[in-house]
Every structure is written in C-alpha cells, then in structure tokens.
Amino acid sequence: MSQLPEHKRSRRLLRAQDSSKMTLIQTKDISKIYRAGSVEVNALMNVSARIEAGEFAAIMGPSGSGKSTFMNILGCLDTPSRGQYLLDGTDVGTLDRDERANIRNKKIGFVFQGFNLLPRTSAIENVELPMLYNGLPAKDRKGRAEEALKNVGLAGREESYPSQLSGGQQQRVAIARALVNNAAIILADEPTGNLDTKTSAEVMELFTRLNTESNITVILVTHEQDIAEYSRRIIRFLDGRIISDERTGRS
Amino acid sequence: MIDIPTAIRISFRALKRNKMRSALTMLGIIIGVGAVIAMLSIGMGASKRIADQISSIGSNLIMILPGATTSAGVRMGSGTQITLTIDDAEAIQNECPAVSDVAPVHNGVAQVVFGSQNWSTAVTGTTPGMLAIRDWSLDSGRPFTQQDVRSAAKVCLIGRTVSDNLFGEADPVGQVIRIDKVPFTVIGVLSVKGQSPQGQDQDDSVYVPITTAQKKLFGTMFPGMVRRIMVKARSMEDMETAEKQITELLRQRHRIGPKQENDFTVRNLTSIMQTAEQSTQVMTLLLAAIASVSLLVGGIGIMNIMLVSVTERTREIGIRMAIGAKTWDIRMQFVIEALTLSIIGGIAGIITGISASKIIAMIAGWSTIVSPLSIFLAFGFSGMVGLFFGFYPAYKASMLNPIDALRYE
Numbered sequence: 001m002s003q004l005p006e007h008k009r010s011r012r013l014l015r016a017q018d019s020s021k022m023t024l025i026q027t028k029d030i031s032k033i034y035r036a037g038s039v040e041v042n043a044l045m046n047v048s049a050r051i052e053a054g055e056f057a058a059i060m061g062p063s064g065s066g067k068s069t070f071m072n073i074l075g076c077l078d079t080p081s082r083g084q085y086l087l088d089g090t091d092v093g094t095l096d097r098d099e100r101a102n103i104r105n106k107k108i109g110f111v112f113q114g115f116n117l118l119p120r121t122s123a124i125e126n127v128e129l130p131m132l133y134n135g136l137p138a139k140d141r142k143g144r145a146e147e148a149l150k151n152v153g154l155a156g157r158e159e160s161y162p163s164q165l166s167g168g169q170q171q172r173v174a175i176a177r178a179l180v181n182n183a184a185i186i187l188a189d190e191p192t193g194n195l196d197t198k199t200s201a202e203v204m205e206l207f208t209r210l211n212t213e214s215n216i217t218v219i220l221v222t223h224e225q226d227i228a229e230y231s232r233r234i235i236r237f238l239d240g241r242i243i244s245d246e247r248t249g250r251s
Numbered sequence: 252m253i254d255i256p257t258a259i260r261i262s263f264r265a266l267k268r269n270k271m272r273s274a275l276t277m278l279g280i281i282i283g284v285g286a287v288i289a290m291l292s293i294g295m296g297a298s299k300r301i302a303d304q305i306s307s308i309g310s311n312l313i314m315i316l317p318g319a320t321t322s323a324g325v326r327m328g329s330g331t332q333i334t335l336t337i338d339d340a341e342a343i344q345n346e347c348p349a350v351s352d353v354a355p356v357h358n359g360v361a362q363v364v365f366g367s368q369n370w371s372t373a374v375t376g377t378t379p380g381m382l383a384i385r386d387w388s389l390d391s392g393r394p395f396t397q398q399d400v401r402s403a404a405k406v407c408l409i410g411r412t413v414s415d416n417l418f419g420e421a422d423p424v425g426q427v428i429r430i431d432k433v434p435f436t437v438i439g440v441l442s443v444k445g446q447s448p449q450g451q452d453q454d455d456s457v458y459v460p461i462t463t464a465q466k467k468l469f470g471t472m473f474p475g476m477v478r479r480i481m482v483k484a485r486s487m488e489d490m491e492t493a494e495k496q497i498t499e500l501l502r503q504r505h506r507i508g509p510k511q512e513n514d515f516t517v518r519n520l521t522s523i524m525q526t527a528e529q530s531t532q533v534m535t536l537l538l539a540a541i542a543s544v545s546l547l548v549g550g551i552g553i554m555n556i557m558l559v560s561v562t563e564r565t566r567e568i569g570i571r572m573a574i575g576a577k578t579w580d581i582r583m584q585f586v587i588e589a590l591t592l593s594i595i596g597g598i599a600g601i602i603t604g605i606s607a608s609k610i611i612a613m614i615a616g617w618s619t620i621v622s623p624l625s626i627f628l629a630f631g632f633s634g635m636v637g638l639f640f641g642f643y644p645a646y647k648a649s650m651l652n653p654i655d656a657l658r659y660e
Contacts (some may be wrong), residue, residue: 098577101575101577116573129574130574135252237532
C-alpha cells in the first residue's frame with residue numbers, strides 16, 4: 001500500500017482537528033465493482049457526497065440500490081474500487097487492513113439491524129469489547145462501559161445477557177458499545193428493522209439526542225420513510241447512484 | 252492490541268462453553284504426552300538397570316578363560332583344558348601396560364559353618380586386586396593382602412547374604428567360620444552389590460586368598476592352576492589394546508605357534524554390556540517416537556476443533572473486526588485458545604504419564620525413571636503442537652472479510 005509519510009499524515013490530522021466547522025466525510029467519484037464469475041456488478045457508480053460533522057443523515061433506497069455498499073465503505077469495512085474516500089481528511093484507500101480496523105475502533109460506531117451482540121456475554125462485557133482493542137487498561141474499561149450503559153438508559157442491566165433483554169434494550173446495548181470509544185460517527189444499518197413501532201421511536205429519539213446533545217454525526221440506512229423523518233437530510237440511492245439529496249425541515 | 256490476560260479470559264470462556272468438546276480434544280494431547288512420558292520412563296528405567304549392572308560387575312572388565320580342549324576329535328567346550336596359572340596372572344600384571352589390575356580366580360562351592368548355622372555358598376579364591384576390579388568396597392573389617400596370599404592365610408571376606416545367614420545381626424569380623432571343615436577367620440564384610448546381569452546374588456559369596464583356595468579347599472590338577480583371570484583395563488579406550496597385549500603375552504607364554512589356535516579365550520565383558528545398553532537406548536527412542544505420533548494426532552485433533560470453532564464463530568469474528576479488532580487480535584485469540592487446550596492437556600498428560608509409569612513399575616515390576624528432562628520435553632512438545640496446529644485456524648479467522656463474516660448465519 002502507499003504509505004503517506006508520517007509527518008504528512010499527522011499534519012493532515014492536525015488540520016482536520018483545527019477546523020471546527022469541517023467536512024467529516026467526503027467521497028469523490030467512488031465506484032464499487034463486484035465480480036461474480038464473468039459478470040461485473042456495479043454496486044456503486046461515481047458517487048460523490050460530503051457529510052459535515054454533526055449531521056444527521058438518512059440513506060434510503062430499495063434493496064440493491066447500493067446503499068449498504070456505500071455504508072460499508074463509509075464504515076471502512078470495504079474499500080472502493082475507484083475514487084477516493086476521505087474520512088476526517090485521511091484517504092482511507094491508502095490504509096491497510098489494521099489501520100482501517102483502528103479507524104473503526106476509534107472513530108466509528110456500528111449499529112446493526114440484528115444488534116450483533118456477542119451471545120452468552122453480559123451487556124457490560126459487550127460494551128467493553130471495543131476498549132479491548134485500543135489498549136485501555138482493564139481497570140478503566142468497566143467504568144466507561146457503565147457510563148455508556150447509563151447514557152442509553154440501561155443502568156442496572158449490566159450483568160444481563162442479550163437473551164434476557166428485549167429487542168429495544170439489545171439495540172441500546174449496541175448503541176452504548178458504539179459510543180464507548182467516543183466515536184465521532186454512528187453508522188446505523190436498519191437499526192429499527194427488528195423493532196416494533198414504539199421501541200423504534202425510542203431508539204430513534206436516542207439517536208436524535210446523541211446527535212443534538214453530543215454532536216455525534218449519525219448516518220442511518222433505512223427504507224422506512226417515518227424513520228428517515230427523524231433525520232435532517234435524506235440521501236436516496238437507486239442503481240448505484242445518488243438520485244436525490246435533500247435537507248428536511250425538521251429540527 | 253488486546254492484552255494477554257483478557258485474551259486468556261476470552262479463550263477460557265470459549266472453551267468452557269463446549270466442555271465436552273474441549274475435554275475430548277484435550278484427551279488427545281493427554282494421551283500423547285502421557286504416552287511419551289511413560290515410554291521414556293520405561294526405557295530410561297531399563298537403561299539405568301543395565302548401567303547399574305555394568306557398574307556392579309566392574310567397569311572396563313576383561314575375563315580370560317582357559318581354552319577348549321579337543322579329546323579324540325570331540326571339542327569339550329571352554330574351560331575344560333586347564334591352561335591358566337597364577338604366573339600367567341602375574342605376567343599380565345607386570346607386562347601389559349594397558350592393564351591396571353589383575354585377579355586370578357580359583358573357585359568352587361562349599362559348605363560354610365558358624366556355630367549351629369550352616370550355608371552353602373560360592374567360595375572364590377583370588378588376590379587383593381579383585382576388589383579394585385569389581386569396584387567393591389567393604390562395610391567393615393579389612394581386605395586381605397598380598398602377604399595373606401603369599402602365606403596362604405586362612406582368612407576370608409564374606410558377602411552380606413552369607414553374613415545374614417550365619418551371623419544374623421551379630422558382627423562377623425574376627426569370628427572363625429569353617430569352610431569345608433577348614434577354620435577361617437572372617438576379616439571383613441563386603442558391601443551390598445545386588446544381582447549380577449545373570450540374576451545371581453553377588454552377595455552370596457565368600458572370598459579367600461587364592462593360594463588358600465588352591466591348597467586347602469579345592470586342590471589343583473597342577474600347581475598354580477586357576478579357573479579364570481579377571482583383568483581391569485586402565486580406561487575404556489585401553490580395552491582393545493589390553494585385549495591385544497594379553498593375547499600376545501599368553502600365546503608367547505603358552506608357546507602357541509602362529510598357525511595354532513589359542514588355548515584360552517579373552518572376553519570383553521564391558522563391551523557386551525554396553526551393547527545391551529545401547530540397544531535399550533535405541534529401544535527407548537523408538538518407543539518415544541511411536542508415542543509422539545499419538546501426540547501429533549492429538550495436535551491434529553486440536554486443529555480440527557479449532558477450524559470448526561472458527562467456522563461456528565464467524566459472526567463473532569465479524570463483530571470483533573467491525574468494532575476494531577486487528578489481524579493479530581483475532582489471531583492471538585484463537586492461538587491462545589489452541590495453546591490453552593494443549594497446555595492444560597499437557598499438564599494433565601504429565602500427571603497421567605507419571606502415574607502410568609508408577610503403575611507399570613508396580614504391576615510389571617520394571618524399574619521406571621521419570622526424568623525432569625522427559626517431562627520438560629513432552630510439555631514443550633505439546634506446547635509446540637498447540638502453537639503449530641492452532642496457527643492455521645487462527646490465520647484463517649484473521650483473514651476473514653468482515654462484511655462476509657457479519658452476514659454469516
């Protein structure tokens with residue numbers, strides 16, 4: 001991989017931190033091409049987008065529209081075939097596997113449709129997981145995990161196992177896990193897909209609160225219009241392209 | 252990077268989740284390590300026994316027997332022709348530089364009597380050199396001297412078995428016993444030597460000066476005749492030289508022409524025993540090699556289970572990767588899991604191996620030796636097996652694509 005010289009990269013990071021009103025996410029003509037045998041599938045075609053720090057954006061589109069691929073690239077789980085993705089001023093395309101893992105660990109919190117908590121592992125230990133991988137000493141982990149659980153309204157359920165928690169509670173554990181390393185961005189992929197209307201509303205209100213109170217950038221993928229309504233910007237995908245990008249009046 | 256204590260805790264939890272599976276996987280290692288330790292202990296026990304026997308008959312030992320005689324075309328077997336004399340022994344002592352000690356032997360079986368007790372035992376007439384040759388010491392009293400040999404003194408050294416049978420707990424030194432009705436003064440008691448390589452009790456014996464044996468006990472067909480001569484070479488390296496020198500000297504003394512056969516036989520006892528010891532060592536290695544195959548099979552068992560475990564936990568791996576686990580974090584988690592299996596299995600295997608060798612020693616009556624080296628070796632080997640067979644599954648896990656892993660059902 002092409003390594004940036006150390007001094008250059010740190011200068012970039014400095015620049016990113018200096019500007020308070022800055023572009024957090026910027027994609028420049030990114031494309032993603034999958035090869036299934038001899039057939040090429042263009043999952044994304046020349047997508048350019050820019051998301052500022054502190055935004056609350058929803059990505060919508062039917063299945064196969066490329067929205068999940070876009071999310072995976074934003075989450076540094078995948079890399080674009082072409083084009084450039086700048087996260088916080090860093091060109092993710094130049095990073096190797098472990099450097100991307102490091103970015104996921106420190107800057108991004110994932111919330112999935114299926115919660116993706118470790119089974120037979122208590123809520124607090126699930127929340128402690130991201131801290132295992134950034135060298136935080138064991139004695140500090142517990143306190144921070146407790147704090148994060150309290151923040152999502154689950155104080156007192158630390159020792160519960162996922163199987164003992166309701167869907168909404170499990171999703172809030174997942175959100176606590178996403179927050180515990182002070183992530184700048186929360187990427188939520190159909191976070192309410194497995195929840196009923198009432199719990200969905202609770203979870204969405206939690207996202208809204210994190211966005212407004214803690215200035216966390218929230219990007220969520222959904223195909224439900226009423227869920228997307230919680231956001232202040234809706235980006236619509238169709239056949240691998242952005243077809244509309246509108247600011248909503250809410251807030 | 253994940254810290255080691257946490258990684259170990261995660262591994263333990265994962266292993267506890269599938270107790271039966273973990274236990275069975277460990278069983279492979281337990282049997283492997285146990286077998287290696289048990290086999291090594293049996294082999295080393297056998298080697299040690301042979302080594303002990305070598306040292307009990309004395310080191311660098313050469314025996315000279317009178318040659319075979321031919322009587323009207325019928326060969327009579329070695330020892331039938333009486334050709335060796337005390338003078339031969341003295342000549343060897345004086346003229347063979349590679350020889351350190353010489354002891355001619357004239358022996359027989361006799362009834363020994365003390366008070367109301369009597370006992371039948373082997374009586375050996377010899378010279379003071381015998382004790383040096385056999386590396387034999389005295390528990391009490393003094394050895395007999397050249398002076399005793401010259402004067403054909405009626406003194407004797409008795410073995411522990413004889414002492415126990417005639418005197419019980421009492422001190423035999425200074426007492427007078429009768430050997431075939433001839434009174435002898437006991438001047439010393441030999442230390443315990445145990446069994447000879449042929450299974451004879453070496454402590455069931457009485458030693459007297461050779462001249463006394465010749466003149467007062469067993470008689471001779473001609474003056475100075477001895478039944479055999481024992482020789483100790485100066486060192487292991489001198490054995491062959493000593494053999495050559497003795498053969499040359501005796502041929503000369505016995506006036507044997509260049510085309511005639513020897514009328515005596517020179518036997519290198521130590522080399523026979525050493526051959527036996529070497530073959531036991533080869534046997535030990537062979538046993539250990541076979542046992543280590545089972546350890547290898549145990550290792551393959553670990554690899555198999557770890558591969559299953561990686562597949563089962565694909566989703567868990569995906570989650571860990573999504574939240575920031577790096578290649579080495581995932582790799583370490585699974586390697587530590589495999590190591591935990593092999594190390595716990597190794598410890599249990601050491602206990603099994605030690606108990607097995609003790610049980611074998613008890614039931615079969617073999618001597619077994621569990622050496623720290625064999626424990627260390629088996630344990631180290633099982634650790635290596637865990638590392639080696641755990642690495643591939645761990646590598647496979649760490650190379651998963653996080654997106655695919657997260658979607659895995």
